Amino acid sequence: xxxxxxxxxxxxxxxxxxxxxxxxxxxxxxxxxxxxxxxxxxxxxxxxxxxxxxxx
Amino acid sequence: xxxxxxxxxxxxxxxxxxxxxxxxxxxxxxxxxxxxxxxxxxxxxxxxxxxxxxxxxxxxxxxxxxxxxxxxxxxxxxxxxxxxxxxxxxxxxxxxxxxxxxxxxxxxxxxxxxxxxxxxxxxxxxxxxxxxxxxxxxxxxxxxxxxxxxxxxxxxxxxxxxxxxxxxxxxxxxxxxxxxxxxxxxxxxxxxxxxxxxxxxxxxxxxxxxxxxxxxxxxxxxxxxxxxxxxxxxxxxxxxxxxxxxxxxxxxxxxxxxxxxxxxxxxxxxxxxxxxxxxxxxxxxxxxxxxxxxxxxxxxxxxxxxxxxxxxxxxxxxxxxxxxxxxxxxxxxxxxxxxxxxxxxxxxxxxxxxxxxxxxxxxxxxxxxxxxxxxxxxxxxxxxxxxxxxxxxxxxxxxxxxxxxxxxxxxxxxxxxxxxxxxxxxxxxxxxxxxxxxxxxxxxxxxxxxxxxxxxxxxxxxxxxxxxxxxxxxxxxxxxxxxxxxxxxxxxxxxxxxxxxxxxxxxxxxxxxxxxxxxxxxxxxxxxxxxxxxxxxxxxxxxxxxxxxxxxxxxxxxxxxxxxxxxxxxxxxxxxxxxxxxxxxxxxxxxxxxxxxxxxxxxxxxxxxxxxxxxxxxxxxxxxxxxxxxxxxxxxxxxxxxxxxxxxxxxxxxxxxxxxxxxxxxxxxxxxxxxxxxxxxxxxxxxxxxxxxxxxxxxxxxxxxxxxxxxxxxxxxxxxxxxxxxxxxxxxxxxxxxxxxxxxxxxxxxxxxxxxxxxxxxxxxxxxxxxx
Numbered sequence: 166x167x168x169x170x171x172x173x174x175x176x177x178x179x180x181x182x183x184x185x186x187x188x189x190x191x192x193x194x195x196x197x198x199x200x201x202x203x204x205x206x207x208x209x210x211x212x213x214x215x216x217x218x219x220x221x
Numbered sequence: 222x223x224x225x226x227x228x229x230x231x232x233x234x235x236x237x238x239x240x241x242x243x244x245x246x247x248x249x250x251x252x253x254x255x256x257x258x259x260x261x262x263x264x265x266x267x268x269x270x271x272x273x274x275x276x277x278x279x280x281x282x283x284x285x286x287x288x289x290x291x292x293x294x295x296x297x298x299x300x301x302x303x304x305x306x307x308x309x310x311x312x313x314x315x316x317x318x319x320x321x322x323x324x325x326x327x328x329x330x331x332x333x334x335x336x337x338x339x340x341x342x343x344x345x346x347x348x349x350x351x352x353x354x355x356x357x358x359x360x361x362x363x364x365x366x367x368x369x370x371x372x373x374x375x376x377x378x379x380x381x382x383x384x385x386x387x388x389x390x391x392x393x394x395x396x397x398x399x400x401x402x403x404x405x406x407x408x409x410x411x412x413x414x415x416x417x418x419x420x421x422x423x424x425x426x427x428x429x430x431x432x433x434x435x436x437x438x439x440x441x442x443x444x445x446x447x448x449x450x451x452x453x454x455x456x457x458x459x460x461x462x463x464x465x466x467x468x469x470x471x472x473x474x475x476x477x478x479x480x481x482x483x484x485x486x487x488x489x490x491x492x493x494x495x496x497x498x499x500x501x502x503x504x505x506x507x508x509x510x511x512x513x514x515x516x517x518x519x520x521x522x523x524x525x526x527x528x529x530x531x532x533x534x535x536x537x538x539x540x541x542x543x544x545x546x547x548x549x550x551x552x553x554x555x556x557x558x559x560x561x562x563x564x565x566x567x568x569x570x571x572x573x574x575x576x577x578x579x580x581x582x583x584x585x586x587x588x589x590x591x592x593x594x595x596x597x598x599x600x601x602x603x604x605x606x607x608x609x610x611x612x613x614x615x616x617x618x619x620x621x622x623x624x625x626x627x628x629x630x631x632x633x634x635x636x637x638x639x640x641x642x643x644x645x646x647x648x649x650x651x652x653x654x655x656x657x658x659x660x661x662x663x664x665x666x667x668x669x670x671x672x673x674x675x676x677x678x679x680x681x682x683x684x685x686x687x688x689x690x691x692x693x694x695x696x697x698x699x700x701x702x703x704x705x706x707x708x709x710x711x712x713x714x715x716x717x718x719x720x721x722x723x724x725x726x727x728x729x730x731x732x733x734x735x736x737x738x739x740x741x742x743x744x745x746x747x748x749x750x751x752x753x754x755x756x757x758x759x760x761x762x763x764x765x766x767x768x769x770x771x772x773x774x775x776x777x778x779x780x781x782x783x784x785x786x787x788x789x790x791x792x793x794x795x796x797x798x799x800x801x802x803x804x805x806x807x808x809x810x811x812x813x814x815x816x817x818x819x820x821x822x823x824x825x826x827x828x829x830x831x832x833x834x835x836x837x838x839x840x841x842x843x844x845x846x847x848x849x850x851x852x853x854x855x856x857x858x859x860x861x862x863x864x865x866x867x868x869x870x871x872x873x874x875x876x877x878x879x880x881x882x883x884x885x886x887x888x889x890x891x892x893x894x895x896x897x898x899x900x901x902x903x904x905x906x907x908x909x910x911x912x913x914x915x916x917x918x919x920x921x922x923x924x925x926x927x928x929x930x931x932x933x934x935x936x937x938x939x940x941x942x943x944x945x946x947x948x949x950x951x952x953x954x955x956x957x958x959x960x961x962x963x964x965x966x967x968x969x970x971x972x973x974x975x976x977x978x979x980x981x982x983x984x985x986x987x988x989x990x991x992x993x
Binding site for chain 2: 167173174189196215
């Protein structure tokens with residue numbers, strides 16, 4: 166808690182938590198990932214849901 | 222005249238001729254030599270040689286060089302060779318010691334964010350005292366095992382990155398994981414090794430003891446712990462609680478009706494009904510006849526009208542209370558599994574709960590409330606990291622509208638869209654369905670932790686069940702390296718793969734023999750309490766070799782995508798030819814394991830390796846050797862098992878369709894996940910359609926990833942890009958307290974709630990994301 170212009174301020178230096186699945190389990194923050202896994206998470210692309218059901 | 226020498230650590234100490242004599246004599250002795258006086262003469266020659274070179278205070282290395290030179294000069298070539306061998310072994314030991322000390326130094330003086338070793342596994346906090354202590358032990362054990370336990374060829378293959386022996390630090394100590402049958406454990410109570418616990422009598426105690434069992438077992442093994450049929454196990458606890466609640470309400474109601482001795486009447490009636498009707502209790506499903514029997518017993522003493530009213534009251538309140546009690550029990554369980562310590566406090570237990578197929582009212586109540594407690598999150602609304610939830614999908618049970626647990630499947634989809642759990646397992650996948658016997662939850666294929674699967678049983682085909690069994694150890698093969706070495710020659714690749722599989726099987730067997738020599742007393746909970754199948758028949762001093770045969774010995778692999786790219790220039794996401802070759806490769810690996818099983822009667826199986834610590838290790842070693850090869854060694858990680866590379870653009874459906882056939886081949890475990898864009902909560906139909914698609918294409922185990930962020934300051938959970946959608950704060954930025962108060966946060970303003978605390982009530986009610 167800090168003061169700024171006579172206003173009470175909170176949250177200075179507090180980051181956002183990014184919860185991600187690591188290999189099958191979850192990790193509450195990317196800080197715990199090893200370097201390789203961090204790189205892998207950064208590379209992940211989204212998978213679209215365009216309708217490919219008919220391809221079955 | 223030489224008076225002093227310089228030791229390796231720089232100290233100058235008096236010279237002793239005897240030490241040289243001794244070294245030469247020992248080398249000669251190894252070859253059968255007996256002539257000590259010859260050794261003495263050679264030692265004086267060594268000194269003469271050194272003095273002739275003008276070396277007044279020689280170093281140890283210089284003396285050793287002089288010994289080699291003198292032996293060879295004097296025609297003792299074989300002794301010289303022996304001496305050189307001894308010298309190089311000592312050098313390697315010394316280097317290992319130095320390397321270990323360097324690792325210890327980094328563990329001691331560097332923080333986790335700058336030390337990858339401390340972050341090898343994300344679920345261990347390497348910055349804590351106990352986390353670091355575990356790492357000292359682990360790194361020391363690895364070096365010891367490499368030097369003194371492993372066969373040299375296994376040690377070399379592991380060290381050089383041809384294979385990776387997982388959990389090497391535990392090589393001589395224990396096995397990986399186990400699927401715990403809680404129902405059996407709770408019967409007549411159990412001991413954790415530190416105290417005895419009575420058979421639990423309420424759902425709260427059931428859930429508390431479930432956590433304790435997971436925690437105790439985790440300390441006997443190096444992997445995770447799984448409960449294969451959590452709903453069935455907990456249902457009994459709900460039934461016991463319901464009995465208690467119904468009875469208590471019945472007593473209160475009759476008492477209020479003015480009935481004398483209500484407590485004694487109700488209890489006597491309950492005892493009589495139970496004794497005469499094979500343990501009949503008041504059940505959530507009011508159709509079991511208890512109400513009628515109770516009415517008949519109580520009416521004569523208490524009056525028909527009063528009993529009828531009391532029964533209606535007891536039913537109404539027990540129904541309401543059992544729901545609340547079960548929710549609280551599940552809430553406590555989720556909290557416990559995220560906070561209780563294991564392994565000296567460095568970790569919380571690595572827990573997995575499988576459920577979804579119990580259709581009894583009690584089992585359904587467990588499933589629903591576990592999902593709701595997970596949806597609500599932890600104390601400040603945070604997403605719970607453990608347990609791993611696995612919702613077992615089964616046609617006729619919960620998959621289609623009209624199935625008795627279809628509503629729970631829908632709820633599971635919703636919770637997963639919000640909280641990333643549950644994952645989904647598919648009993649209808651043909652390779653799982655073949656074990657399934659309706660009414661026998663122990664035949665429902667389940668998954669542990671990241672993906673491990675143990676159900677088939679070559680050792681005892683009469684017990685192809687999940688309970689009490691687990692993986693013993695696993696070792697992964699570096700597929701991309703084999704492909705790089707093959708240099709586009711497919712036949713050569715398969716030859717090399719076969720040799721590598723032979724090596725891995727030999728190594729798994731070597732480890733298995735060590736594991737077999739352990740005794741029940743080494744595993745006070747796992748074996749001492751009969752968690753592991755058949756261990757209840759063993760005494761503390763018995764070895765566990767026979768019962769371990771129910772476990773699996775497993776080969777794994779990493780980087781199929783890079784392997785295919787190295788072989789034919791394309792991975793299986795971009796070419797049908799690559800997909801065909803990929804299936805051929807993994808099929809070949811599976812066949813080799815099946816053949817070994819048939820030969821030995823042991824459960825040799827194939828896993829799609831989870832590869833957390835390993836994902837970077839192999840590629841680092843391969844890049845050093847072969848340089849940066851596009852699509853193969855040019856990233857910081859090898860792609861997980863048979864997955865399509867994470868960076869490759871592909872639709873969710875296509876990815877699942879291509880990965881599904883590998884699930885059928887990897888009988889020791891597999892998982893596929895897809896990355897959904899946006900907030901899936903806003904499109905639950907799409908989420909469910911992906912899960913349904915998984916089932917249709919034959920996925921065994923799958924989950925859906927989506928961005929899940931949280932602002933600890935205002936408590937918002939959802940997607941946060943640069944700015945928190947609720948409070949408008951940037952990362953790391955301070956915000957006016959008044960603004961948070963206007964949003965309805967921090968109503969109970971005090972120092973403790975400031976800074977990192979949202980409002981749990983508000984979080985639970987969140988429907989639309991409020992943006993100012």
